[in-house]
Every structure is written in C-alpha cells, then in structure tokens.
Amino acid sequence: MTYDPATLGQFTITATDGAARRGSLVTAHGVVQTPIFMPVGTQGSVKALAPDDLDAAGAQIILGNTYHLYLRPGDDLLARKGGLHRFASWNKPILTDSGGFQVFSLKDIRKLSEDGVEFRSHHDGSKHFFSPEKVMSIQNNIGSDIMMVLDECVAYGADYDYTAKSLELTTRWARRCRQAHPRHKNGQLLFGINQGGFFKDLRERSLAQLAEIDFDGFAIGGLSVGESIPEMYDMLHHIAPLMPRDTPRYLMGVGTPLDILEGISAGVDMFDCVLPTRNARNGTLYTSQGKVNIRRAEYREDDSPLDPLCPCYACRTFSKAYLRHLYVAQELLSYRLNSLHNITFFLTLARQAREAIEQGRFAALKAHYQDVFAPAKD
Ligand SMILES: Nc1ccc2nc(N)nc(O)c2c1
Numbered sequence: 001m002t003y004d005p006a007t008l009g010q011f012t013i014t015a016t017d018g019a020a021r022r023g024s025l026v027t028a029h030g031v032v033q034t035p036i037f038m039p040v041g042t043q044g045s046v047k048a049l050a051p052d053d054l055d056a057a058g059a060q061i062i063l064g065n066t067y068h069l070y071l072r073p074g075d076d077l078l079a080r081k082g083g084l085h086r087f088a089s090w091n092k093p094i095l096t097d098s099g100g101f102q103v104f105s106l107k108d109i110r111k112l113s114e115d116g117v118e119f120r121s122h123h124d125g126s127k128h129f130f131s132p133e134k135v136m137s138i139q140n141n142i143g144s145d146i147m148m149v150l151d152e153c154v155a156y157g158a159d160y161d162y163t164a165k166s167l168e169l170t171t172r173w174a175r176r177c178r179q180a181h182p183r184h185k186n187g188q189l190l191f192g193i194n195q196g197g198f199f200k201d202l203r204e205r206s207l208a209q210l211a212e213i214d215f216d217g218f219a220i221g222g223l224s225v226g227e228s229i230p231e232m233y234d235m236l237h238h239i240a241p242l243m244p245r246d247t248p249r250y251l252m253g254v255g256t257p258l259d260i261l262e263g264i265s266a267g268v269d270m271f272d273c274v275l276p277t278r279n280a281r282n283g284t285l286y287t288s289q290g291k292v293n294i295r296r297a298e299y300r301e302d303d304s305p306l307d308p309l310c311p312c313y314a315c316r317t318f319s320k321a322y323l324r325h326l327y328v329a330q331e332l333l334s335y336r337l338n339s340l341h342n343i344t345f346f347l348t349l350a351r352q353a354r355e356a357i358e359q360g361r362f363a364a365l366k367a368h369y370q371d372v373f374a375p376a377k378d
C-alpha cells in the first residue's frame, strides 16, 4: 500500500448541483469518486461475487464489518495474513463499520456500560466486550482504509431522555476512538457517527460535539432503523446540510435507488446497503425500467435480456427465461448472476449521479428514476 501522507484523507468537491456534491476522497488504497455506492461485504466477501466481478461492475470501495470479522475469522488471524485486503485479494479501498449497530441489533444478548458493550456471539453464545479502544484495535488489524467509531444506534421510537443520554455516550466513545488511533496511523481514516434519533435538537447537539473532534468524515447513523420514508427524509434533509462541508458525508445503511438519490440531493456523498445483494437472492432485480421479480411466470419464455441498457455479464449473456429458470431451480448461479446485475445497477446509478451533477442535471435524473420506480409500477 503506497500513499502520499500529504494528500491522505483529502476530500475535494469538483462540482455542485443544488445541495448535491461531486467529489473525490483520497484513501490509502486509491481515490474514491463521490457520490459513491459501497457494496456490502460483511464477512470479507460481497455475497456470491468475486473481486473480478466487483471490478467489472465498477466497484471502487466495499464494506466489511468489525463485529463479524472479529468473531470469524478473527482480527488477529487477519493481522497475521497481512490484513483484509490481502486475505480477500481486494486491493481497492475498504470501509469497516465498527460493529456498534450489529451488536445493538443483537437485542437481548448485550449489556451497555460507560466503558463499552458486552455481548454474546451469535455463533456460539460466547461472551465478548467491545470498548472504543477494542474496535479501533480490531479495525487496525483488519487494515480498513476508513474506520468507524463505536456508537450506540438507538432503536426507532427511543424517547427523548434516553436518546439525549445515548448521544453523549456516543460522543465520549468517539473521543476515545480518536485518542486510541492517532490521525492517519497506518494510513487509516476515521469517521464520526451522528446520532440523536428523530429529535432535531439532539441531532444538532451530537453534530456540534463530533465536529470538535478531528475526523476525516462524518456519518449519519440511526436512520433506516424502521422509521417511515418521510421521517427518514425529513431528518436527512435537516441534518445533512448542517454537517461539515469540506469532509465526506456518509448515510449508513441506505438504501433503495430512490433513497440514495434523495440522500445525494440533500448533500450526502457515500452510501452502503445490503439491498442489491439481499434482493438478488430473493429474485428482486433493479432495472432501468423498474423492479423485476424474476420468478414471475410471465418471464418463463421471455427471450429478452433482463435490462437492455445494462452492461453486466448477466444482461449481455442470458435471457430473462434462463434467469427465471435458475431462480426457480434454486441453482447457485442464480445468486451470482442476480447479484452481479443488482450491484452493477446500484454502481451505475451512482456513476449517473456523478455525471448528472457535473452537467447540472441532477434534478432531472432524480425525477426520471422517481418515475421509473414509482410504487404503481412495483
Ligand atoms: N442504519 C444503520 C446502518 C449501520 C449503522 N452502523 C453504525 N455504526 N451506526 C448506525 O447508527 C448505523 C445505522
């Protein structure tokens, strides 16, 4: 990994269109063009796809997860293997989520304290403890280019008092993460995570506290946790414009194609979501004409490609009839081809957004896809 310490972490905005930003972020494993969609590879693999598939699809950066990789194969093993990049033969940027969200979604098998969170492995029930320092050490062993702080993602519906107390803890943990991992040590960037639930004053308080800490970027956490779309968009449009302008803004766990375009219109630069690969496995495919449920009988004899505008191997090589057959027959190839297509679609959407912002026509792109994915057509 060779990078120039002088430019590491540099985020440059090259064009804007309304609040939408076209930019680039320098990481130790390459420059990331934003807005960007990041395929999720929780356990060190974007399910059913190999690095050459991801390269072909135009992936610039993928996600890994601290909680999962710590439990299996173990961050100590990853350190011995030279880090996740070498272990998984992925030589482009990797962002790792801190595990906070995953632990808090384990509900009853975790205990929260000032020092961190105790939890039981979902594999074998063994007891573990994540402190801010521990998750920094794990992400250091993984060798991710962008690390996330340990945070508490409060459940949807949490009351004001609990949310206010929780964001203070998340800020104290964020400070401890920063102290535990000096700026750009090992070529790694560190992002803070905004919390505060669905209370605008708490969101602003969390942001003001985090903005005083020296982070390379800021994420919006605590959204896409079960709230309605209008609630998510309302908070998104409130907090995104208040986030520091000259560092990347990352909306965690979002979302559908329309959510991503909404986020970009609010000024968000980075997105990740399991939707493309998860929905690929249940036959829900995203195309330039809208969503296609490939298992529908109407495709049984359909010789046309899944998406005539898509450059992916699945669309260039096979018919809908064959893709439907693979799905119905539960052939493993169905996972690979459907995942390859959906990931290509999400990455293409991000590329189209970058081009539209450069050309001042982002609003038109967003309106086009709002029509394509209008609920009536589902
Ligand atoms: N919707 C999400 C997804 C991932 C998250 N990761 C962290 N660390 N924190 C959150 O609040 C998240 C929310």
Ligand SMILES: [Zn+2]
Pocket: 306, 307, 310, 311, 312, 313, 314, 315, 316, 340, 341, 342, 344
């Ligand atoms: Zn395709």
